[in-house]
Amino acid sequence: MTSINTTATTYPGIQSARAPSTMLAFLRFLFSRYARTITFWGLGISAYTLLLIASFPAFEGTSALDVSQYPEGMREAFNLQSLDTIEPYLSSQVFSFLPLVLAFLPVTAFASAIVGAEERGSLDILFGNPLPRPIFVIATWLAVALLMLVMLGIVGLLSYGAAVVMDVDLELAKAMLAPLNLLPITMLFGGIALVLSAFVRQRAIAVGVPVGVMFLMYLLDIIGKISESFEPLRNISAFKAYGDALQDGMPWGGFILLLAIAIGLAALAIPVFQRRDIYT
Amino acid sequence: MTTPAIQTHDLTKAYGANRGIHHVNLTVNQGEIFGFLGPNGAGKSTTMRTLLGFMRPTSGSATIFGKDIVTGSVEIRRDVGNLPGEFALEDRMTGRELVKLYADLRGVTDLSHAEEIADRIKADLDRPTRRLSRGNKQKIGIVTALFHQPQLIMLDEPTGGLDPLVQEAFLELLREAKQRGQTVFFSSHVLPEIEQVADRVGIIREGELVAVENPTELTGRTFRHVKLSFAQPVPGEKLKQFLHLDGVDHVDTIDAQHLAFQAHGDMNPVIRLAGEFDLTSIDIERPSLEEMFLRYYNGNTGKEVAA
Numbered sequence: 001m002t003s004i005n006t007t008a009t010t011y012p013g014i015q016s017a018r019a020p021s022t023m024l025a026f027l028r029f030l031f032s033r034y035a036r037t038i039t040f041w042g043l044g045i046s047a048y049t050l051l052l053i054a055s056f057p058a059f060e061g062t063s064a065l066d067v068s069q070y071p072e073g074m075r076e077a078f079n080l081q082s083l084d085t086i087e088p089y090l091s092s093q094v095f096s097f098l099p100l101v102l103a104f105l106p107v108t109a110f111a112s113a114i115v116g117a118e119e120r121g122s123l124d125i126l127f128g129n130p131l132p133r134p135i136f137v138i139a140t141w142l143a144v145a146l147l148m149l150v151m152l153g154i155v156g157l158l159s160y161g162a163a164v165v166m167d168v169d170l171e172l173a174k175a176m177l178a179p180l181n182l183l184p185i186t187m188l189f190g191g192i193a194l195v196l197s198a199f200v201r202q203r204a205i206a207v208g209v210p211v212g213v214m215f216l217m218y219l220l221d222i223i224g225k226i227s228e229s230f231e232p233l234r235n236i237s238a239f240k241a242y243g244d245a246l247q248d249g250m251p252w253g254g255f256i257l258l259l260a261i262a263i264g265l266a267a268l269a270i271p272v273f274q275r276r277d278i279y280t
Numbered sequence: 281m282t283t284p285a286i287q288t289h290d291l292t293k294a295y296g297a298n299r300g301i302h303h304v305n306l307t308v309n310q311g312e313i314f315g316f317l318g319p320n321g322a323g324k325s326t327t328m329r330t331l332l333g334f335m336r337p338t339s340g341s342a343t344i345f346g347k348d349i350v351t352g353s354v355e356i357r358r359d360v361g362n363l364p365g366e367f368a369l370e371d372r373m374t375g376r377e378l379v380k381l382y383a384d385l386r387g388v389t390d391l392s393h394a395e396e397i398a399d400r401i402k403a404d405l406d407r408p409t410r411r412l413s414r415g416n417k418q419k420i421g422i423v424t425a426l427f428h429q430p431q432l433i434m435l436d437e438p439t440g441g442l443d444p445l446v447q448e449a450f451l452e453l454l455r456e457a458k459q460r461g462q463t464v465f466f467s468s469h470v471l472p473e474i475e476q477v478a479d480r481v482g483i484i485r486e487g488e489l490v491a492v493e494n495p496t497e498l499t500g501r502t503f504r505h506v507k508l509s510f511a512q513p514v515p516g517e518k519l520k521q522f523l524h525l526d527g528v529d530h531v532d533t534i535d536a537q538h539l540a541f542q543a544h545g546d547m548n549p550v551i552r553l554a555g556e557f558d559l560t561s562i563d564i565e566r567p568s569l570e571e572m573f574l575r576y577y578n579g580n581t582g583k584e585v586a587a
Binding site: 026033 | 297325331332333334335336354355357358360361362363364365366367368369370372381383384385386387421424425
C-alpha cells in the first residue's frame, strides 16, 4: 500500500499551463493526429502528378494532345487552350479539378473535429482539461492548414524534380505555386465545414453542405465559362478566384480573397462553438 | 467561512421533453466526498456536465471554488479532474500518451501519481486504447481524472465496468484523496458504493434534487425485502408473529412454507424470530433505488438538508 502524504497542501493542477503552452501542447497533438492522413493524401496527389509529368514526353507533339477538335464550349469550360506544353496539360489533368478532391481533406477533418468528436464521445474527456474552446478551434485550423501547406509544398517540389528528371520544361515557381493555390479554396470549403461542425448535431451535415456548395460553385463556374449570359454567375463561385495558376499566372488577388474568407469562417466558428452545448 | 467547492442556485438546464435538471440547489463543501445518487436519466450527468461548462445553464447559477461556471469555466477546469459517464478515448493513442497529452495541456510535469494510480487499479497504459476492453478504458479514464491531484474530482458513474477488486482499490483512492484535502463529487446509481465512501449523499430524481442526507441515516431508514423459506409447513398463526413485529409491513407472499415482507429499521427482532423456525433459506435484500425513491421521496422535491 502506498503511503499517503497527509500534509500535502499544493496540487500540481494549480500550477497549470496558460494559453500559449496549452496551445502548443494541443498543436503537437493535432500534428500527430493529422500527419498520417495528410501524408496519405500527399502521396496520392504526388503519385498522380508525377505519373502525368512522367508520361507527358510520350504524348508531347502527338494527336492525343490536340484539343483543337474539342467543342469550343468544352475548351472554354476547362481552359483548354492547347496541351502541347506541360502547363495546360497539368492544369487540365490535375489542377482544374483537384480542389474538388482535395477539399474533402479539410472538410472531413473539420467536420470530425467538433461534431464528429461529439458523436464519438471524445469531447467530454478532452474538455475536462483547461482547454479553451477558441484555442481548440484555432489550433485545429492551424494544424490542418500548416500540414496541408507542407504537403502541397512537397507536391510542388516533387513535381519540379520529376520535370527535371524527365526533361520537361516546367518552371520551379509554377511547380510550387500551382499546388499552393489549392490551399485557400480547399480551406474555404473546410471553413464552411468548421462553422457547421461547431453548430449542427450531425457530422453528415457538416460534410454534406460544404461538399454540396463546392460542386454547385464548380458547376456555376463551368456554366459561366460556357455561356456569356451566365458569366456573372462566376462571381459567386470560389472557382473564379481560384483561376488557373499554371496557365494564367498565380491569381494573387483571388488567393488572398479566398484565404481571407477561409480565415473569416474559422473566426466565425469560435463564437459559434463557444455558444454550443456539448452533448454525449 | 470556507468557500464551498460547489454551490448551485436554482441551477436549471432544460433540453428535450422532460429532460434536464430543474432548480437544483446544492452545496458541496471542500474536503468532503459527496455522492450524487439517482437512477439512470435522473439528471446526474446533466448536473455534472453543466457544472463543467459543457452545457450552458438555462437559468440559475453555480460556482466552483467561488468561480462562476459560465465565465470561469477554463479556470475551473484547471483545478478539476473529470471522468465523464460516457466517453471515447483517442483510439490510436496509448493510455500513457493520453496522460502525457493531458499533463501537457495542464502544464503538469510530474507523472509519478499517474503511474501509481495505474499500478493500483491495474490500468494498462501501454496498449492503444482501441485494444482495451470497456473496463480497461474506464481505468484509463480514472487515471486521467486523478493523476494531477486536482482540488475537485468529479466522477460520473466511475465504477461502471470495473471488477469488484478494482472497485475497492478505486474507492480507497477516493478516501486517500479526501485525506489529502481534495473534494470528491461522484455520481452513481448504486447506493452501497456511495455508502462506503460518501460523507453526504444528494439524491436526484427526474431532474430535481429531492434530498441531501447522511448516508448512514439514509441506509438506516431504508426498508429491506425479507424472504423466508421454511423446511416444514408453518401454521398461519405462527407466521403472523412476523407481521406483528415493529417495522414489518407490505406482505408480499404468505403461504405455509414461504413468507415475504418488507421491514424497516432494526432487523434483529426479525432474525431472532426467524431463528425459532427450521429455515431452508433467509434473504434480506435492499430495495432498488427506484423503489426507495417511490417510497421515501415521491413528491418531496427541491429540499436541501444542511450538513
